[in-house]
Amino acid sequence: MSYKVTEEGDISIVHLDGEIDMDVTEKAKEIIMPLIEAKKEVHLNLKEVQYMDSSGISVLIESHQKANEMGKKVILKDISKSVLKVIMMAKLEQILNLG
Amino acid sequence: MVALRQISEQRDFAVSSASLKDVRSFSREVFEKVNIDQDLKDELVLAIAEAAQNIVKHAYQGEDTEDKMEIKISLNNGELEIGFFDKGRPVDKENVRHRKIDDVKPGGLGTFFIQQIMDAVVFKEGEKPWINHLILTKKINY
Incomplete structure (x- = not known):
């Protein structure tokens, strides 16, 4: 997994790239959580994520819940077909913010 | 390439989260030889990777080990069987359940995904030298 973070005002945009599995979840959290804790709105661009497993979904849930606690939002953007399928399999399309 | 109707392939993997990408590569290589649609291939790869992840997470509880886990993919007359063999802690079958899906x-x-994708999930005691033997099955139309 690789990533790039850009800033647009109060919004941090995290572009994730590659496959997100148990082996990279800690890294993903290290990227995303400090942005949420800094009270940024976080957009996760998932266009280039070709694979996500249950560990990756857990990162999305944890990020979503942490942002809610902080009164902020994590919005999932440009979700790839394969990631959307896993989100729907987990029945989270109504829970997570899909932008 | 001629699509195969019978397959039996197995491979050993280190019990480590770093092996999960190799598990996926192996699974993709095997399913490339079968004439099934890409969505189903992707689902099967996910189910296999989730089961392998469960071995790393639960049978070994994330501990470093020299042990290997073995994955065997067999297809015969439309019956897909995927076997997982490991030497970790014995699986308590009564405790293998996914969380309630509406309890976000x-x-x-992982176990929920496996059950969604596969027709049957069976835990057996492994024959020596294995401790656990998980069998996932699915009827494949091709």
Whole structure:
């Protein structure tokens, strides 16, 4: 997994790239959580994520819940077909913010 | 390439989260030889990777080990069987369950995905030298 973070005002945009599995979840959290804790709105661009497993979904849930606690939002953007399928399999399309 | 109707392939993997990408590569290589649609291939790869992840997470509880786990993919007359063999802690079959899906929290989804994708999930005691033997099956139309 690789990533790039850009800033647009109060919004941090995290572009994730590659496959997100148990082996990279800690890294993903290290990227995303400090942005949420800094009270940024976080957009996760998932266009280039070709694979996500249950560990990756857990990162999305944890990020979503942490942002809610902080009164902020994590919005999932440009979700790839394969990631959307896993989100729907987990029945989270109504829970997570899909932008 | 001629699509195969019978397959039996197995491979050993280090019991480590770093091996999961190799598990996926192996699974993709095997399913490339079968004439099934890409969505189903992707689902099967996910189910296999989730089961391998469960071995790393639960049978070994994330501990470093020299042990290997073995994955065997067999297809015969439309019956797909995927076997997982490991030497970790014995699986308590009564405790293998996914969390309630409407109880939204991180974790507990891997087993749910496996059950969604596969027709049957059976835990057996492994024959020596194995401790656990998980069998996932699915009828494949091709």
